[in-house]
Amino acid sequence: MREDELELLLRPEVMEEIGRNADEDPAAYAMRNAGRTDIPVRAIAEQIACRKKAAKKLPRLSTRPLLYTSRALEQASAERVAGYRASQMSGQRAIDLSGGLGIDSSFLAGAFARIDFVERDPLLCRLASHTMQVLERKNVAIQCGDAFAVLDSIPSGILDWIFVDPDRRESGRRRVGLSESSPDVVSGHNELIHKAPGVCIKASPALELSGLKRELPSLSSIIVVSLDRQCRESMLILLKGTAQEKEPERKAVCLHSSGIGEYEVSGREGVERRVTAEPGPCFFEPDPAIIKAGLSAEVAEEFGLEFLNHSVDYLTGGPSEAVFPGRAFRLVALTPYKPKLFRRFLKEHQIFGASIQRRDFPLSPEELRRLYRLKESSSRFLFFSRNAAGEATVYFCLSLRPEGEEAP
Known part of the structure; x- marks a missing residue:
């Protein structure tokens, strides 16, 4: 947006034009109105695009007739x-x-x-x-x-x-x-x-x-x-x-x-982690803010959970009555990661697709998906990490929530 465009955008009839076309595709609007000189077509198309983004970022404020630049938004x-x-x-x-x-x-x-x-x-x-x-x-x-x-x-x-x-x-x-x-x-x-x-x-x-x-x-x-x-x-x-x-x-x-x-x-940094070599029936991944703040140990203590190893923020234990701050899964099975053994594991559990996650594991999700020809899945999860002994391990999990149900 240029300052001269702002002058035009602030006109009541132009603000009304933006509001009337808020659901329009910005590119389609610009193409349909190409050649018009009575309104700032390019600037209006930009505002339509910005309002669509603002609806997600600013759900309440975006209902008001605000103006944006793409970068500032x-x-x-x-x-x-x-x-x-x-x-x-x-x-x-x-x-x-x-x-x-x-x-x-x-x-x-x-x-x-x-x-x-x-x-x-x-x-x-x-x-x-x-x-x-x-x-x-x-x-x-x-x-x-x-x-x-x-x-x-x-x-x-x-x-x-x-x-x-x-x-x-x-x-x-x-x-x-x-x-x-x-x-x-x-x-x-x-x-x-x-x-x-x-x-x-x-x-x-x-x-x-x-x-x-x-x-x-x-x-x-x-x-x-x-x-x-x-x-x-x-x-x-x-x-x-x-x-x-x-x-x-x-x-x-x-x-x-x-x-x-x-x-x-x-909390503060340095709280000792309790690590178990015997995973429980459930698998937990704390919210990214908890991991970033280095407070997974405090959360583990609050919910009675233990870490699967010393370096990764994956937790295990029994089901929690309280809502866990992060993602919670039922741990179905686990296996040491060795290519032949893992292929057999996939066949035994009829895993043809899964959401692939990894922490402290050498291969990327893309490499693993390509290597084992795994499709995407919203209900099955494979976590590639390490166990308490530091050995490469794969954890096969199912979401604790019914498929399609959104977490709070």
Whole structure:
């Protein structure tokens, strides 16, 4: 989207055109209206495409007449995650240093008396202004400029919280490290914690969590958040006065679009794993947020489960009355992984198709599927891993839920 297109998109008749064609295929719309000069056809087609994506990411907000750019929508927080994050902060005044479309600021506006929205892209500032107008967020002040320059202009003691979502895609390359993103929160750590007692950094779910304390001395806790079993982000919480030698607490938060069956677990690294050489009748894989946060041992203890080996987050035990935070299966059989033995195992159990999963196993699912000519299956599962002795092992499982039933 260009700024001149935004002017046209904001016209009432054009907004109505977008709404009328929300279910249309964007390419078909553009082709059918090619040559028209009374409306911005290309920009409307882009908005139709964005609204389809927004319907999944922002199920409630997408019903409102918001405007997007493709890149900013991709970087925006999922609605459920943004709502959870905002619930972890409160006070009189906060600043969002990475404004984007304004999705995060719109949720933070419900937790603070005032939000300072900062974005260096003038187009996004105008889109955010439209967002706040549509959502009636009257306590959000929009400022266009450099994040740390704006922050520097605010006296210390004014802000309660700082939120920053560093851009990890500068120059077209995806980056993971905090110091490689913009703004650089590692070099800016001291200024951040000087300006506010609390700082929340949205980090990539791929960010390595160990060693973060060396980069961010005020790091108090790490919250890994998943939505519908997809790891979405790691929230890094910095608190003024946090002891430099104190290791941060870790928390895993498993959210669901439905709001049903959500789960949280907290702990610290280094909890001993109980490993068994005798698998029970059930097989469990914790939610990705739990695995990422390194909290599978806490979950195993809570549900009375044991690990199948020391290095992999596969658990085993009896059926649980409570809803397990992750995937649960009935363990049908297992076999050492040796090609001839495994072929016989497939024949004995009449396994012609399966969903193939692997952890700490040399062959990829694609290689295994090709090697053994296995079709896909939504009800049968083969987990390739290692047993308590470190030997390559295959676990054949069936879902504990009836086929077609969605987990919460």
